[in-house]
Amino acid sequence: MRRSRSALVAAALIAFGPRLAPAQSVGAGFNLERQGNYAGAADAYRLTVASDPTNLSALLGLERVLPQIGRQGELLGLAQRAARMDSTNVDLRALLLRTYVALGEGDSADALVKRWAAASPTSEAPYREWAIALEDQSDLIGARRVLLLGRTKVGRPGVLAIELAELDERSADWEDAAREWALAVAADRRQSAAAASVLDRAPLEQRGAVIKVLTAEGAPAAARRVGATLLLGWHRPDQAWTAFAGTLDAPPVSETAYALREFADRAGAEPTRQGQRVRGLALDRFAALVPPELAVRARMDAAQAFLNARDVAEARPALAKVAGDSTAPAGIRIEAREAVARLEIESGALDSAAAMIAALGEAAGAGVREELSRALARALVNAGALDRAEASLAGDSSVDAMATRGWIALYRGDLVTARRLFRDAGPYAGSREEVTDRVSTIALLYQVSDAKSARLGAGLLALARGDSAAALDTLLRAAAEVDSAGRPVVRLLAGQVAAALGGGRDSLAGALFASVVRSGGNSVAPAAELAWARLLVRQGDAAGAVTHLEHLVLTYPDSALVPEARRELDRAKGAIPKS
């Protein structure tokens, strides 16, 4: 309500100020007011009013400055005269009403509102202005009474709902505020964004009540959509979709389509799988309501959202629909087929993926085809199908292919070739995670001087395939086979696998770390000691962990692991709060 009054004042200044200022001293009044000379400003405004009794700009100036100098009573006569002279001017009526309220003349205010309401029986303005005036005097109870009276008199359910909602919000009654906003958006759907923006500030404890009101059985569709928007903002996408889905049959279709698009965009900002999934659901429904040219793109976007959510079951039919849609542009159909191929790779259906890539043939660009082939090769490597993986990379001379060939060589136990290929691929191939994996593997390979070790390759492949138990067994055997310089780093890796497996293997992990700390030297021992300390923390032995971390920091001060060890040390001592 305060905003509307400020806007009124600003509008009055813009509309009347420049036109009347030079002749009638309004400009001088503004200047004096800005300087804090309220008495001087009052004189200047009065001068204007003397020659132009209905000059709203000057009257509003007086309304601002007179209370500052304890002369508010002087405004009454001027406001009454102005309202008499221009009896249809709403702004002058409102000014007189505020003056009555400010001076405590409740009966006069009441009479004025009655006259005003009689002249405009369908207008809520008299009650709104009266409530604003009362609120300015901190009479929130009076303001609420007037707004409710206005609603009864005007006779429309949503009348003055926004003003009542603001009052509820001020008294921290968010449930009632939601009730009023539900009425407001039902009466005027353009208020939905404002409703969501205001109710979004509801404290955690009251959000449940707000949602209950907005999404209750029989609540208008606009209110339920506001509830869905709030739920999205509060990171509850599944509930948001449930609330929204209940409004899909509400007419008109164009409005539903628009709301679906908006919902999907908001859900897209939610990075969780659930958020992406409901984005996909919304786009899919959107596609059913819009013309075909928009629908195809929407279905592709829906499929992408499902893929982001790792919801293959939803993504597959959405993509298949686009891929098989003869009316869709060729480019989008191919895009859909490529996406299906990627999906097959990710879900491990490698034979089917290979067939799809072959079927795509020249239709897909060379770059896309190679990228799909490389993704297939990586999946084949991880599945242990090393020969097929190598075949799938035939003719690909990219650094990504080189990196994948490096993994093939490594898993075959050809350490020399793996080292060379990884080094040549450098830090540019693949994602950040792939680069990190490769760099850690290079670090391991450079400590093992053997040219070949089938056992080590097999152990690392088992690890890549997620078979930790087999990996541990194989790595322990590999550690016994490799040359003595490489033994500690393989033992360290085996220890890390054992620690990750946990349970009965913790003692084995501890023994492996201990042996590496004793014999590993500066390059491996710090990592073993850090891993050992973490194992001890996990086992609840903070004191033991502290001993190792302190030993690490003091013994290997130049190790790159020292900052990490200090942080663990702080954690173990409780110097860093848990968050």
Place this chain on the structure above:
Amino acid sequence: MKRRDFVRTLGAGVVLPSVGAFRLGLFASSPHSDTSLLVPMDDAQTDHLKAYGIVYRVVQAGIKSEWLLNYRGGSFLLPDGDAIRRDAALNGVAVEAVDPSRVTAIRGEIEASNADAVPLEKSPKIAVYVPPNDPPWDDAVTMALQYAGIPFDKVWDPEVIGGALHRYDWMHLHHEDFTGQYSKFYLIYPGSGWLRDMVQFNQAAAKQLGFTTVPDLKKAVARGIRDYVSNGGFLFAMCTATETIDLALAAHGVDIAAAFADGSPIDPDCDAKLDWSQAFAFTGAHVEPDPGVASFSDIDGHQVNAPTRRQPLGAFKLFNFSAKIDPVPTMLVQSHRDVIPDFYGLTTSFMRTRLKPADTILADEEGAPWVKYIHGELGKGTWTFFGGHDPEDAQHEIGDPPTDLSLHPHSPGYRLILNNVLFPAAKKKELKT
């Protein structure tokens, strides 16, 4: 505390649970007897905050150290020793071994510039005033002490009313609302479980300690803290505690708490009845009479929770004092940065017009009507008020995770807090200059 106790304290687990090398004794096995260790506090320092912990522990061991005010960001000069080097290495604190000739040169530089060397001789015993429940906000001082490894005790109303404060040299207050209105949180967080707990704990404490209302209890606690300072205690307060302790002190016998807190409305003439002679720092303030406005008075310049009054954040600048003439304020502003980004709290800053004439302004925002960091004396003690909640979380909100100081080891805002912790360690005669 003697050297033997230092070894024992370090082994006791509060600061460093692992004792190994300390059992060797601090100096007995030291091969560095004619060198000293300089703890640089300029940009060469690798962990400014933990450096204070190192110095605290050295002083706690009864070993004299020096604070080189305005020399390389307020560096410290310590005797050399294996245990100190070890402590520094473990904590990632940079130290530089300096031979006697270099020490002489440093002293020469100090003599010739606006710098001074202040002996540190007794580590203060620290109390932090915190409620017994677990409030959902962090406390910058507690976090700084924990991160630096400086031990402290927690005290609350029963300890203050029971007269236990005399056991401590230094006391910290943070988020407490001494007007007894629970920081007016009901306006923003009505129905919250933690707020319910807060009300319950405070009402139970008032009843247990023989007070009719929580505001009455808090006024008595405020007076207890005032007595503690008068008798020689060092008080450091941040956030709401700064403003509300003064309001509570000035309002002895005057109702400034809304009806929800004590069952009776605020005295409409309370402004005229406040006795500011009882307050530490402020005078002539106007109490916020509206229980619906999340503000206590017009002392705070930023009014963070009163939307129509809220002011944006700027940056505050530390004053440059004369180290030789004003060692106390100089100690409190030692930093490697002069200008520090501001941060909100329920009380963020202090209006210049509300300061007492004797207050020393340590930092302000140039051109703004408010200051950030002030200091003064009361009786035999001193107080320091620092506006805002968390120097590394400018918009800290209730429920936010606590700040991880290992990610802010060079925080100049947190340094100011730790200056305060160490300042009572300075030799008494230095403090009295």
